[in-house]
Amino acid sequence: MLKILKDAKLGTKFNLFLMTVFIGGILVSGIALSRVLEQAAQQEMTSRALLLIQSMNSVRTYTSEHINPLLAPRVETEPTFTPETVPAYAATEVFEDLRKNSDYSNFFYKEATLNPTNLRDKADDFEAKLVERFRSEPGLKELSGFRSLPGTESFYIARPLAITKESCLQCHSTPEAAPKSQITTYGTENGFGWKLNEIVAAQVISVPSGEILNNAQRSLSLVMGILIAIFTIVILLINLLLRRTIIRRIRRMSKVAHEVSTGKMDIDFVDDTNDEIGALSKAFGRMKSSYEIAMKFINQ
Incomplete structure (x- = not known):
């Protein structure tokens, strides 16, 4: 299992983490909500009686x-x-x-x-x-x-x-x-x-008790359905944000780094953002410049 996680891509690891949080959150929410609705149903029956x-x-x-x-x-x-x-x-x-x-x-x-x-x-x-x-x-x-x-x-x-x-x-x-x-x-x-x-x-x-408990069960199903829908939308949005702001940019940097490592110096690390990945891109750009200077010095 550890080897699989080690070899997995960043997106896969992040999705596994999100799914674990999602399933855990749904289970905890379901148990807590079920108990609350059950208590509410019993209180209603008690009040009637x-x-x-x-x-x-x-x-x-x-x-x-x-x-x-x-x-x-x-x-x-x-x-x-x-x-x-x-x-x-x-x-x-x-x-x-x-x-x-x-x-x-x-x-x-x-x-x-x-x-x-x-x-x-x-x-x-x-x-x-x-x-x-x-x-x-x-x-x-x-x-x-x-x-x-x-x-x-x-x-x-x-x-x-x-x-x-x-x-x-x-x-x-x-x-x-x-x-x-x-x-x-x-x-x-x-x-x-x-x-x-x-x-x-x-x-x-x-x-x-049947009707009251059935109403509580229907309420539980409805709320759980809403929670699952919200969690699903959140995961999809996080995945979209992750791909656009992190994974896609890292892949682009990786591709440029690979090209530079094979001697193609006409390609640049282009990332005009000021976040951590932007800073990493600028650092790679400086490293490429230093590499070019070093290569010219060696050739001379």
Whole structure:
């Protein structure tokens, strides 16, 4: 390799250097830009998820503070349970209505519970692991990451849900303490045995990540294409400048020097620039003059 570089012409060596810088610059730029765009995409997904979680929490709070007090008496007197009194039910129903909009059809919300009263809230294997981790790490307030859902790849944010009010235990402590309408509607097998301050569920919001990541990838491809085009143009311009200002002039000097070395003294080193190569040309011209004087002296 060293011998090849040693025997290579100046233009080839310079091009190899430029190509090395070009490839290194593209790789470093690509890696850095990819990380920046990935972080930006994740921030966008996080912002969407947090906005939806806050919205669902507002629905839960409104249901707990305003709807539940109004409908609670019906739970004791009606033959069937009134699920609208339950904050989790209200939040889930509101979100399902939101998903009817095509822009949100691939968004998912679930208060995934290990032992739910309503089996539609039953945690799957992935969600059960989230609940168990929240239980094993009481100080953990949030988990996030990517998961596969039917038909889409999603970014999720999960937060623990714990029993913080004694009133909640009326429906979830024992079947004997639960309202009769609840037993009639849901039976006595599920949703009991909960304890105060126990983490019983994970509030999970999932937003589709494919479109956002694809947009980031397209942005990366576009910027990298622009960078490659700019680097290519710069290399071509540098090559053109190199040939015109250095290589062509050195070749001309080399040709004149060869002619002089064979005894042709009617040719001159002509370069009227004041740069380093111009100075070298003038030095060669003086050397040629000294050579001519020396030859005349020897001949005499």
